[in-house]
Amino acid sequence: MCRNRINEIGKKFGRLTIIEDEEDGISPSGTHYRIVKFKCECGNIGFARLSDIKKGHTTSCGCYKNEFFTKHGFDKKTSKYKRIYNIYLYIKKRCYNKNCKSYNNYGGRGIIMCKDWFDNFLSFSTWSLNNGYSDNLTIDRINNNGIYEPNNCRWVDMKTQANNKRNNVHITKDGITMNLIQWCHKLGLNYGTYKSRRRAGWNIDKSLFKPVKHHKQC
Secondary structure, eight states, X not given: OOSSOOOOTTOEETTEEEEEEEEEEEOTTSOEEEEEEEEETTSOEEEEEHHHHHTTSOOSSSHHHHHHHHHTTOOTTTSHHHXXXXXXXXXXXXXXXXXSTTGGGTGGGTOOXXXXXXXXXXXXXXXXXXXXXXXXXXXXXXXXXXXXXXXXXXXXXXXXXXXXXXXXOEEEETTEEEEHHHHHHHHTOOHHHHHHHHHTTXXXXXXXXXXXXXXXXX
C-alpha cells in the first residue's frame, strides 16, 4: 500500500471530482501508484491514477477532446486536428514520461511545456494554426535549451529542423562556418555519401570536401 496517503475524496481537478479510493498499483519499476474513482462534469464515472489527475495529464473522462472536435466541426479520425493532437501528446510524453525513449533529451534536460499549453490543447492548436502549421511541417524549438512555449516554437520543414539540432557538428572552412547538412547542400554532396565515407574511416575534411568521381557512361 502507498504510505502517507492524503485524502483527496471530494476534491476537483479539471473536470474530475474524486469520489472514491480504489486500490494501489505497482509499475514495472516497482513504484506504487494510487487508483481513484472519479466523476466527470459530463456525468461519466471512471478510474485513473491519482498522480495523472493531479499533474493534469488526465483532466476529463475524454469528453473534452470529443467536445473540441465536435465544436470545430472536424472528424478527429481524419482531420488535421488529429495530427496536431498527436504531436501535442508526444511533446508531453517526451517531456514528462520517464519511460519514453526520448525523455533524456527532453524532460531529462529540464525541457517542459508551458502551463498554458499543458493545461489546454485548444490553446496549443489555436497557436499552431495561427503560426504556419501545415501537414508537411514539424514543430521546432528555436532555442534548443528552451521550453515548449509560443515564443520559442515554430513550424518548420525537416531540413530546417535538422539544421537546428543541438548536436550538429559545425565546420569552418575559408572563413565560412556551417553545419554538416548545410555544407552538403552547398557542395552538392549527398549526405548519405558523406556518412558512407565516414564509415569507411575518412576524416571529416576529406569526407566532406573531396569531390565525388562520376563514372563516364559508355
